[in-house]
Amino acid sequence: MEPGINIWIARAEATWLDELYNIAKALFHDNSLPSHDHTHHMRVWNLCKVLLKEIASFNSRMDQSLVEGVLIAAFFHDLGMATSTREDHGMLGSELCISWFGQTGRVWPERKEEILRAIELHDRKDVQIFTSFSPETPPEILTFLSVADDLEALGIIGVYRYAEIYLKRGIPLEELGTRILANVKTRFEHLSDGCRLCDRLLEKYRQQFEDLCLFFEQYNLQLQAVSQTDSVNTGPLGVINYIRKHGLDTTELQGADSTVSDYFKKLENELAQARL
Numbered sequence: 001m002e003p004g005i006n007i008w009i010a011r012a013e014a015t016w017l018d019e020l021y022n023i024a025k026a027l028f029h030d031n032s033l034p035s036h037d038h039t040h041h042m043r044v045w046n047l048c049k050v051l052l053k054e055i056a057s058f059n060s061r062m063d064q065s066l067v068e069g070v071l072i073a074a075f076f077h078d079l080g081m082a083t084s085t086r087e088d089h090g091m092l093g094s095e096l097c098i099s100w101f102g103q104t105g106r107v108w109p110e111r112k113e114e115i116l117r118a119i120e121l122h123d124r125k126d127v128q129i130f131t132s133f134s135p136e137t138p139p140e141i142l143t144f145l146s147v148a149d150d151l152e153a154l155g156i157i158g159v160y161r162y163a164e165i166y167l168k169r170g171i172p173l174e175e176l177g178t179r180i181l182a183n184v185k186t187r188f189e190h191l192s193d194g195c196r197l198c199d200r201l202l203e204k205y206r207q208q209f210e211d212l213c214l215f216f217e218q219y220n221l222q223l224q225a226v227s228q229t230d231s232v233n234t235g236p237l238g239v240i241n242y243i244r245k246h247g248l249d250t251t252e253l254q255g256a257d258s259t260v261s262d263y264f265k266k267l268e269n270e271l272a273q274a275r276l
Contacts, residue, residue, distance in 0.1 A: 005056040008067040009049055016068070017045075020075035023100065027082040033168070034248045035161040036081045039271070040152065045074040047148035054198055061138040069111040069141045072097070073118040077145055085168045087123070094120040111141065118142040122149055132194045147194050150187045155208030156263070156270045158184070159215050163243045173229045176240065177220040184212055215239075239263045 024038035034040075048070050056062055080092025094116045101108055109115070118141040121129050130143040153161050162180045171179060188209045195202055219236035226232050232241060234257040242260050246252050250268075253261050 003053075003056070005053055005062065005067070008062075008064045009052065011064060012068045012071045016071050016075075020072065024075055024079060027079055027096075031082050032247065033081055033085070033164070035164040036078045036085075040078060040161075041075050043152050043157075044077070044145070044148045045071060047151050048074050048144050050201070051144050051148055051198075054201055055133050055139055055144075058135050058197065059133065059137075059139060061136075065110040066139065066141065068109050069115045069118075070144045072109065073115050073122070073141050073145045074148065076100075076115075077119050077122045077149065081165075085165055087169075090120045090123050114141050118145045122146050130190075130194060133197055135197075143194055147191055150191045151205055153184065153187065154205055154212055156211070156266045158208070158212045159239070159263070160243060160248075160267055162212075163240050164247070167240075167244050173237070173240065173244075174223060177216040177223065181213060181216050181220075184209070184216075233257055233260065235259050 021038060021042060024041045028037040052062070052067060052070065076093045076097040078089065078093060079096045080089035084092060097116060097119055100106075121142060122145045130146050131137060131140055133139055133143060152158075162184070163176070166176055166180060191205075192202060215236055219240065222232070222235050222237045223229060226237065229237065230241060230244075232238055236259070238257050238260045242252075242256070242264075250264050253264060
């Protein structure tokens with residue numbers, strides 16, 4: 001017999017996935033933000049599915065309404081970034097969710113308030129606002145969403161995601177690495193606590209965390225050795241400058257420094273894998 005969690009996921013996707021994916025795609029149609037667009041929301045949902053299956057292996061207090069709520073929250077959590085990259089974009093996502101249900105006449109699922117809370121609070125990284133996964137406690141939508149969103153911010157994808165959004169917020173190159181390192185270390189600390197019973201999962205993503213930290217540590221070292229930071233086209237700083245000027249457009253990579261071209265090859269591969 002197929003495990004209940006797989007059935008719940010299949011039902012939730014049949015009910016909501018196509019419609020919510022298309023909403024996210026439409027909202028970002030005129031606002032290019034690859035790090036947080038509809039593809040980001042799909043990657044976060046894919047990670048949520050991994051987490052749902054992992055937690056279901058030791059927690060029996062999960063049900064269809066939880067899975068449905070996680071899916072809806074995953075596809076609204078960063079939709080606010082279609083209009084603003086401010087740090088409280090979760091509030092905008094929550095408002096968009098309320099508006100969409102009102103406009104479409106869709107019946108709110110059982111966990112309406114929990115869904116809205118998860119969307120609004122998912123990016124509060126200054127404190128751990130979600131409860132850790134455990135065998136005894138019913139897991140919360142916010143925990144799944146926050147952990148999945150943090151996992152998606154690691155590794156090669158994380159470099160692009162952090163760089164794009166911090167640059168959009170006007171963070172200068174001289175502060176970028178230090179501020180990103182502080183944020184990602186806090187995220188991983190909270191993530192590790194929330195998933196302390198998920199040893200295999202943590203081990204898998206720890207390397208991506210270390211790779212992300214190493215990139216920006218080397219970025220900071222390179223900053224100290226150059227004067228015209230915005231014209232450097234080699235090394236980690238060259239990667240960030242390319243992102244700053246061209247985003248994901250790789251048509252300008254011909255003749256680029258090997259560090260820059262290799263980074264985008266790895267990014268393309270990771271993005272392809274994350275869609276699976």
